[in-house]
Amino acid sequence: MSRYWSRVVQGLKPYVPGEQPKLPDLVKLNTNENPYGPSPLAIHALRGEIGDALRLYPDPNADRLKQAIAASFGAQCIAPRQVFVGNGSDEVLAHVFLALLKHERPVLFPDITYSFYPVYCGLYGIDYTAVPLNEKFEIRTDDYLVRNGGIIFPNPNAPTGCFLPLSEVERLLAGNADSVVVIDEAYVDFGGESAIAFVARYPNLLIVRTLSKSHSLAGLRVGFAIGQADLIEALERVKNSFNSYPLGRLAIAGAAAAIEDQAHFERTRRAVIASREALVRDLAALGFEVLPSTANFVFARHPDRDGGELAAALRQRGIIVRHFQQARIKQFLRISVGNDAQCRALVGALREILR
Amino acid sequence: MSRYWSRVVQGLKPYVPGEQPKLPDLVKLNTNENPYGPSPLAIHALRGEIGDALRLYPDPNADRLKQAIAASFGAQCIAPRQVFVGNGSDEVLAHVFLALLKHERPVLFPDITYSFYPVYCGLYGIDYTAVPLNEKFEIRTDDYLVRNGGIIFPNPNAPTGCFLPLSEVERLLAGNADSVVVIDEAYVDFGGESAIAFVARYPNLLIVRTLSKSHSLAGLRVGFAIGQADLIEALERVKNSFNSYPLGRLAIAGAAAAIEDQAHFERTRRAVIASREALVRDLAALGFEVLPSTANFVFARHPDRDGGELAAALRQRGIIVRHFQQARIKQFLRISVGNDAQCRALVGALREILR
Numbered sequence: 001m002s003r004y005w006s007r008v009v010q011g012l013k014p015y016v017p018g019e020q021p022k023l024p025d026l027v028k029l030n031t032n033e034n035p036y037g038p039s040p041l042a043i044h045a046l047r048g049e050i051g052d053a054l055r056l057y058p059d060p061n062a063d064r065l066k067q068a069i070a071a072s073f074g075a076q077c078i079a080p081r082q083v084f085v086g087n088g089s090d091e092v093l094a095h096v097f098l099a100l101l102k103h104e105r106p107v108l109f110p111d112i113t114y115s116f117y118p119v120y121c122g123l124y125g126i127d128y129t130a131v132p133l134n135e136k137f138e139i140r141t142d143d144y145l146v147r148n149g150g151i152i153f154p155n156p157n158a159p160t161g162c163f164l165p166l167s168e169v170e171r172l173l174a175g176n177a178d179s180v181v182v183i184d185e186a187y188v189d190f191g192g193e194s195a196i197a198f199v200a201r202y203p204n205l206l207i208v209r210t211l212s213k214s215h216s217l218a219g220l221r222v223g224f225a226i227g228q229a230d231l232i233e234a235l236e237r238v239k240n241s242f243n244s245y246p247l248g249r250l251a252i253a254g255a256a257a258a259i260e261d262q263a264h265f266e267r268t269r270r271a272v273i274a275s276r277e278a279l280v281r282d283l284a285a286l287g288f289e290v291l292p293s294t295a296n297f298v299f300a301r302h303p304d305r306d307g308g309e310l311a312a313a314l315r316q317r318g319i320i321v322r323h324f325q326q327a328r329i330k331q332f333l334r335i336s337v338g339n340d341a342q343c344r345a346l347v348g349a350l351r352e353i354l355r
Numbered sequence: 356m357s358r359y360w361s362r363v364v365q366g367l368k369p370y371v372p373g374e375q376p377k378l379p380d381l382v383k384l385n386t387n388e389n390p391y392g393p394s395p396l397a398i399h400a401l402r403g404e405i406g407d408a409l410r411l412y413p414d415p416n417a418d419r420l421k422q423a424i425a426a427s428f429g430a431q432c433i434a435p436r437q438v439f440v441g442n443g444s445d446e447v448l449a450h451v452f453l454a455l456l457k458h459e460r461p462v463l464f465p466d467i468t469y470s471f472y473p474v475y476c477g478l479y480g481i482d483y484t485a486v487p488l489n490e491k492f493e494i495r496t497d498d499y500l501v502r503n504g505g506i507i508f509p510n511p512n513a514p515t516g517c518f519l520p521l522s523e524v525e526r527l528l529a530g531n532a533d534s535v536v537v538i539d540e541a542y543v544d545f546g547g548e549s550a551i552a553f554v555a556r557y558p559n560l561l562i563v564r565t566l567s568k569s570h571s572l573a574g575l576r577v578g579f580a581i582g583q584a585d586l587i588e589a590l591e592r593v594k595n596s597f598n599s600y601p602l603g604r605l606a607i608a609g610a611a612a613a614i615e616d617q618a619h620f621e622r623t624r625r626a627v628i629a630s631r632e633a634l635v636r637d638l639a640a641l642g643f644e645v646l647p648s649t650a651n652f653v654f655a656r657h658p659d660r661d662g663g664e665l666a667a668a669l670r671q672r673g674i675i676v677r678h679f680q681q682a683r684i685k686q687f688l689r690i691s692v693g694n695d696a697q698c699r700a701l702v703g704a705l706r707e708i709l710r
Contacts, residue, residue, distance in 0.1 A: 001585075002585035002586070002588075002589065003533070004455055004534075004535050004558075004559065004585065004586060004589065005454065005455070005585075005589045006453065006454055006455060006456070006457040006458060006589075007457070008453055008454070008457060008593075009453075009454045009455075009589045009592050009593060012592045012593070012596050013596075014591075014592050014595030014596045015595055015596060015599060016595075017412075017415050017599040017600070020411075020412055020413070020414055020415060022414070028411075031412055033410050033411050033412065034410045035410075036410065037406070037407030037408075037409070037410050038407070038409050038410060042409075043405055043406065043409075046405045046605075047402065047405055050398055050401045050402055050405075051392070051398065052392030052393070053574060054392070054393050054397075054398075054571070054572055054573075054574040054575055054609075055388050055389050055390075055391065055392050055393060055571040055572070055573060055574065056375075056383075056388050056573055056574055057372075057373075057375055057386055057388065057567070057573040057574060058375070058573075058574050058576075059375055059377070060372050060375060087442050087598060087601060088598060088600055088601075090597070090598040090599060090600070091597070091598045091601075094597045094598060098361065098363055098364075099360065099361055099363070099364045100359055100360070100361060100364075101361070102361040102362070102363060103361060119596045120596070120597075122596060123593070123596040123597060178358070179359075180359050203359075204359065212412070216409070216410040217409055217410070218409075218410060218411055218412040218413075218600075219408060219409040219410065219411055219412060219413050219603055219604035219605075220409055220603050220604070220605065221413070221600055221601070221602075221603040230356075230357035230359065230360075231357070231359060233357075234357065234359070234360045234361075234364045236369075237364050237367045237369050238363075238364060238367065238478070240369030240370055240371075241367050241368075241369045241370060241474045241475070241477060241478040242445070242446070242449045242475075242478060243442060243443060243445040243446045243449060244370060244372040244445060245372070245443055245445070245573075245576055246442060246443075246446075246576070247576075248574055248575050248576040248605075248606065249574035249575070250401075250574075250575065250603075250605050251603065254409075
C-alpha cells in the first residue's frame with residue numbers, strides 16, 4: 001500500500017493466472033494451451049512480417065484481421081464492422097465490462113466460472129451477482145431471467161467444460177432484450193456449438209473468442225468479439241480511449257493467416273477432441289468422476305482422494321494441472337488435454353498415485 | 356449511441372491517432388516513426404521465437420524483458436521490480452492514470468501536449484486542469500507548484516519538441532512530494548536528458564518510455580515505466596486486473612534484444628539527430644519559425660502561410676505531416692524527422708509550395 005495509490009488500486013484483488021513455469025520437461029496441463037503448434041501458414045506469415053517495416057505503427061483498425069475473421073464465418077454473413085479485435089480475449093473482455101456491462105443493476109455470471117470476471121468488476125466498480133450452478137454444475141437458464149445489468153458466461157463453461165445447449169442460450173437472449181448477453185466462446189471449437197447464428201437476430205448478443213486455444217496462438221495474444229455494429233462501436237470507443245494500437249504488425253499478420261488455415265484448425269481440433277475422449281475413458285477407469293466436457297480440458301474429481309493432494313502428487317512427478325481453492329470445486333482437478341504422450345504420462349502418474 | 360452502452364462509453368471522446376495510410380510510396384512524416392529499421396539483433400531474436408512455442412502463453416511477468424531494461428540503465432542501479440512493461444506506452448499510460456493519477460484533486464498537464472492525456476481522464480472519470488504553456492511554448496514550473504492529484508507531461512514535450520531542463524524537473528519533483536509526477540520520455544533519446552537519476556531520490560517520480568521511437572519498433576507495441584517499487588506494484592495490480600499477458604512471446608524477445616543492442620540504438624539516434632539539425636536549418640532558410648526540438652520531430656510554422664493549407668499542399672505531393680486543429684497551434688506543422696531522402700523530398704516540396 002502506498003499513499004500514491006488511487007482508491008481503485010487499493011481495493012483490487014488481481015487475477016492469478018495459471019503458472020507459467022520456466023522449467024523445461026514439465027508436462028504442462030494447467031493453462032489449456034493446445035498441444036499442437038500453430039498453423040504453418042501463420043508461421044510463414046509471421047516470418048514474412050519480420051523486417052524493417054516493424055519501425056512503422058500497425059494499422060490501428062487491424063482491417064486485414066477483421067476481414068479474415070468476418071470471412072471465416074462464411075454463411076453467417078458477418079461484416080468486418082461487426083468484429084472487434086484485441087490483445088487476447090482478456091483485453092477484449094476488460095473492454096466489454098467497461099463498455100457494455102457497467103450499468104445500475106448487477107451483472108450476472110455463474111458462481112463457478114472464469115475467475116477473471118469478478119476481477120474486472122472490481123477494476124471498474126461494477127456490481128455483480130454470482131449465480132450458483134446447479135448440483136450437476138450446469139447453468140439454469142431461469143436464474144438469469146431476472147432484471148440485470150448484463151450477463152456473461154463461457155460456453156462451454158470454464159473450469160467445468162459443461163455446455164449450455166443453444167436452445168437454452170436462445171431462451172436467455174430472448175428473455176434479456178434490455179441487457180447485453182456476452183458468450184465467451186473461448187473453448188467452443190472443441191465440441192460445443194457457436195451462438196454465432198443468433199448475432200443477426202439478437203442485438204443484445206456479443207460473442208467473445210480467442211486464438212489462444214483452438215488456434216494454438218496463446219503466445220501471440222489475439223482475441224476478438226462479434227456482435228451487431230453498435231455493440232462493436234462501444235468497444236472501439238473504449239479501445240480508442242485506451243490504446244490506439246493494441247495489436248502489433250506480427251499479431252495482425254499471424255492471426256489472420258491462422259484464421260484462414262481452416263485445414264490445420266480442423267485437423268488439430270479433431271485431434272484434441274479424440275484425445276479428450278480417450279482421457280475421459282482413462283480417468284473414469286481410474287475411478288474419477290469427470291464432468292461432461294466439450295472443451296480442451298476436463299474437470300474431474302476422485303471420490304477417495306483430495307484434489308489438492310492429487311495436484312501436489314502430480315507436480316512431484318513433473319506434471320502440472322490446475323487446482324482451485326474455491327469451496328465447491330476444491331476436490332476437482334482441471335486437466336488440459338495434452339498430446340498422446342502427455343495424456344499417457346498423466347494417466348500413468350495418476351495410476352501410480354492411486355495405487 | 357445505443358441503450359446497451361454504459362454511461363462511460365456515452366461520454367467518451369476517443370483519441371484520434373495519426374493516419375496510417377495503406378498507400379505505398381508516401382513520404383510518411385506524420386507519426387514520429389524512426390526512419391531506420393529496428394536492431395538486427397531484435398530481428399534475429401524475433402525469428403528465433405517463431406515456432407511451435409507460440410502455442411504456449413508468454414511469461415506473464417515478462418522477466419526477461421524487465422531484466423534487459425533494468426540492465427540497460429547500468430550505473431543507475433534500476434532493479435527489475437522497478438520496471439513495469441506494457442503493450443506500448445499508451446497501455447502503460449492508461450494504467451498509470453487509473454493506478455496513480457485518479458485522486459480527489461485534478462491532474463495537471465500542459466494545454467499543448469500529448470492529446471491522449473485528456474482522453475484517459477475521460478475514460479476513468481479523472482478531473483484535470485490543462486495548464487497553459489508560456490508564449491514560447493515552454494512549461495513554467497511554478498504553475499505546477501500547487502496542490503494537485505498528479506502531474507504528467509512528456510519531456511521533451513509533444514508536439515512542440517521543447518525540453519524542460521532537469522533542474523526544473525527536480526524543482527517540480529521536490530515541490531510535489533504528495534503526488535505522483537509522471538515524465539513521459541517517449542522522445543528523450545533524441546537529445547534530451549533523462550530524469551532516471553532522480554528515481555532513487557524521489558518516490559513520487561514515474562518515468563514512461565516506449566520502444567516505438569528510438570528503438571524503431573512501433574509495429575511491435577512495447578512500452579515501459581520506471582519508478583520505485585510501490586509505484587510499479589500499483590501498475591502491476593491494475594495490469595493483473597486487466598490482462599495477465601499484455602506482451603506476447605515475440606514482443607518480449609524482440610524488445611529485450613533491441614534494448615540490448617546499444618550500438619544500433621546509438622547509431623540510429625545519432626543519425627536522426629543529425630538529420631533533424633539539417634532539417635531545422637533548411638526550414639529556417641525557407642522562412643519557418645521552428646521551435647527548439649530535442650525530439651525526432653520538429654514543430655514549425657510559416658509567418659505567411661496557413662498550417663492547414665501547407666499540410667494539404669504537402670499531401671497533394673505525397674508527403675504527410677501532422678496538423679492539429681487546436682487553437683494555439685493551428686498554424687504549426689509537426690514534421691517527423693525522416694531519412695535524408697525523405698527530408699529532401701519534404702524541403703523540396705515546401706520550396707515549391709512557398710514559391
